[in-house]
Amino acid sequence: MKNRLMYCFTLTIMIALLIPGVTIAKQFKIGVTTIVAHPALEADQKGFEKALADAGVDATYDYQNAQGEMANAQAIAQKFDAEKVDLVHAIATPTAQAACKVIKKIPVVYSSVTDPVDAGLVKTMEADGANVTGVSDAWPVDRQIELYHEMLPAAKKWGTIYNAGDANSVKSISWTRDAMKKRGLEMVEVTISNSSEVYTAAQSLIGRVDAVYITSDNMAASAFGSITKVCDGNKIPLFAGNTDQVPQGAIAALGFEYFDVGYAAGKKAAMILKDGKNPGSVPSGLSEILKLHVNPKAAAKQGMKLDKKYIDKADKVIE
Numbered sequence: 001m002k003n004r005l006m007y008c009f010t011l012t013i014m015i016a017l018l019i020p021g022v023t024i025a026k027q028f029k030i031g032v033t034t035i036v037a038h039p040a041l042e043a044d045q046k047g048f049e050k051a052l053a054d055a056g057v058d059a060t061y062d063y064q065n066a067q068g069e070m071a072n073a074q075a076i077a078q079k080f081d082a083e084k085v086d087l088v089h090a091i092a093t094p095t096a097q098a099a100c101k102v103i104k105k106i107p108v109v110y111s112s113v114t115d116p117v118d119a120g121l122v123k124t125m126e127a128d129g130a131n132v133t134g135v136s137d138a139w140p141v142d143r144q145i146e147l148y149h150e151m152l153p154a155a156k157k158w159g160t161i162y163n164a165g166d167a168n169s170v171k172s173i174s175w176t177r178d179a180m181k182k183r184g185l186e187m188v189e190v191t192i193s194n195s196s197e198v199y200t201a202a203q204s205l206i207g208r209v210d211a212v213y214i215t216s217d218n219m220a221a222s223a224f225g226s227i228t229k230v231c232d233g234n235k236i237p238l239f240a241g242n243t244d245q246v247p248q249g250a251i252a253a254l255g256f257e258y259f260d261v262g263y264a265a266g267k268k269a270a271m272i273l274k275d276g277k278n279p280g281s282v283p284s285g286l287s288e289i290l291k292l293h294v295n296p297k298a299a300a301k302q303g304m305k306l307d308k309k310y311i312d313k314a315d316k317v318i319e
Contacts, residue, residue, distance in 0.1 A: 028059045028273050031080035033099060034091040036068045036195065038222040039244045041091050044112050044262035048089055051266025057274050066095055068194055068219060073098035081106065087269055090134075091262075092218050093119050093168035100132055107272045107279040110134030111265035112258065114168045114216055116284055129280040133272075135265040136286050137258070139216055139241040141172065143290075144254050145179035148239045151252065151310060152211055155237065157186045159209035161201045161227065162217040164191040172215040198223035202230035211237040214245070224248045228298075235303030246293040247318050251304060256287045291315040 030052075034041050045063075052059055062085065066072035077099045080088050087107045090096035096110035100121050110121055111134055122128040125136075149155070158180060162169040173189065180187045188209050190201040198220055205212060212231055214220050220227065221242065228249030231238040240250035243257055264285055271277045292310070295318040299306040311317055 025058055028057060028086040029083075030059050030061050030269070031076075031083070031085040031088045032061050032063045032091070033066065033073065033076045033080070033088065033095040034064070035066050035073065035093075035095045036218050036222040037065055038218065038224070039248075040221060040242050040258040041112060041218065043244060043258040044091050044265070045089070047259035047262025047264075048111065048266035048269065049262075050259075051263045052270050052273070055267070055270035055274055057270050059273075066098075068222075070094055070098065074102065077102035087273060089265065089269065094166060096121055096134070097167070104131060106131065107269075108132045108134075109265050109269045109272070109279070111261050112137045114138050115171045118171055119167050122284055125284045125286075127281050127283050131279050133268050133279045133282040133284055135261055135268070136284065137216065137256070137261050138286060139172065139175075139255060140290060141175040141215070141241065142179045142182070144239075144241050145176065145183065145185075145213070147254050147292075148211075148213060148252065149183050149185065151239075151307065152237055152304060155185075155210035157188055157209045157211075159188045159190065159205035159212045159236075160215060161190045161192060161198060161205075161212075161220045162215060163193065163219040165193060166217065166219070169215065169217040172217070176213070176215050192219055195219045195223040199226035199230065202227045205236070206230065206234050209236065211239065213239045213241075214250070215241060221245065224250075232298075232301045237299070237302045237304045243291060243293040243316070246295045246298075246316075249298050249301075250295065251299045251302065251306060252292065252294045252310065252314075254290060254292050256289050256291065260289055261287050293318065 064076040073095045090099040090110045240253045243253045292314045293316045294314040
C-alpha cells in the first residue's frame with residue numbers, strides 16, 4: 001500500500017511538470033535573526049510574515065535570537081549562510097550588520113534599522129545592486145522631542161539610557177542631542193552594555209533629571225519594565241518613541257507601529273521570492289505612518305497630569 005501511494009504521488013508530480021502552465025508552489029525557508037527579544041521586534045516579524053502570507057508566499061521560518069551578543073549574531077549569520085536558506089530577515093542593526101558581513105549570495109532583507117547607509121548595510125537607499133534591501137525605522141526624533149517638550153515644558157533635564165556599542169542607538173542619540181539642544185534642554189546620558197544593567201542605569205537618573213526619554217535602543221527596550229518601575233516609584237515622567245512601550249508604562253509615544261515596519265520589509269521579500277526580483281534592484285524604504293499613543297494612567301503614576309487635548313488627538317489611548 002505504501003509503495004502504491006508513493007507511485008501515485010510520483011506520477012502526479014510528473015504529470016504536473018508535463019502539463020504546460022502547471023507549476024508546483026515552492027515552500028521557501030527564511031532565516032530570521034534578531035538581536036534581542038522584545039515586543040517591537042516581535043511585532044516587526046509578525047508584520048513580515050503577514051506580508052508574505054498576503055502575497056501568497058509559502059514559507060517556513062528558522063527563528064534565532066542573538067541574546068544581545070554580536071558573537072552570537074555572527075554565528076547565526078554563518079549558520080544561515082551554510083544552510084543556504086532562501087532569504088534572511090535581519091531585524092535590528094547589529095544582526096543586520098552581521099548578516100551583511102557574512103552573507104553575500106543569499107538575499108538579506110533588513111528591518112528596524114535606523115540608518116542603513118551609516119551602518120554599512122547598503123551604499124544608498126536607492127537600488128544598491130548588491131544582495132541587500134530593507135526598511136529603516138528611523139524615528140522622527142525632532143518631532144518627538146518637540147511634542148514631549150510641549151507636553152511637559154517644566155522639564156529642562158532629560159535622562160536617557162542606551163547601548164553605546166549599537167550603531168543604531170548612537171545615531172538616534174546624536175539626533176536626540178541635536179533636538180534637545182535646539183530647544184535649550186539638557187540631556188543626561190547613561191550607557192549600558194547589556195540589558196541586566198538597565199535597572200541600575202535607571203536608578204542612577206533619580207534626582208538628576210526632570211523626565212526620561214528612551215530612544216530606539218533594543219537593550220533598553222528589552223528591559224523597559226525596569227525603567228517604568230523606577231519612574232513610577234520616583235515620579236519621573238517617562239516618554240518613548242516606540243508606541244509598543246506606551247502600554248508598558250510610557251506616558252506617550254509619537255511613532256509608528258513595528259508591525260507596519262515588518263510588513264513593509266515583507267513586501268520587499270515577496271518581490272524577491274515570488275516575483276524573482278534581484279534584491280539589489282529593490283530600493284530600501286522608510287516607515288512614514290506616524291501615530292500618537294498616550295497612557296493617562298502612567299502619567300498619573302509618574303506625577304504628571306496629561307492635558308486632555310493630547311488624549312483627544314491621540315490615535316490610541318491606553319486605558
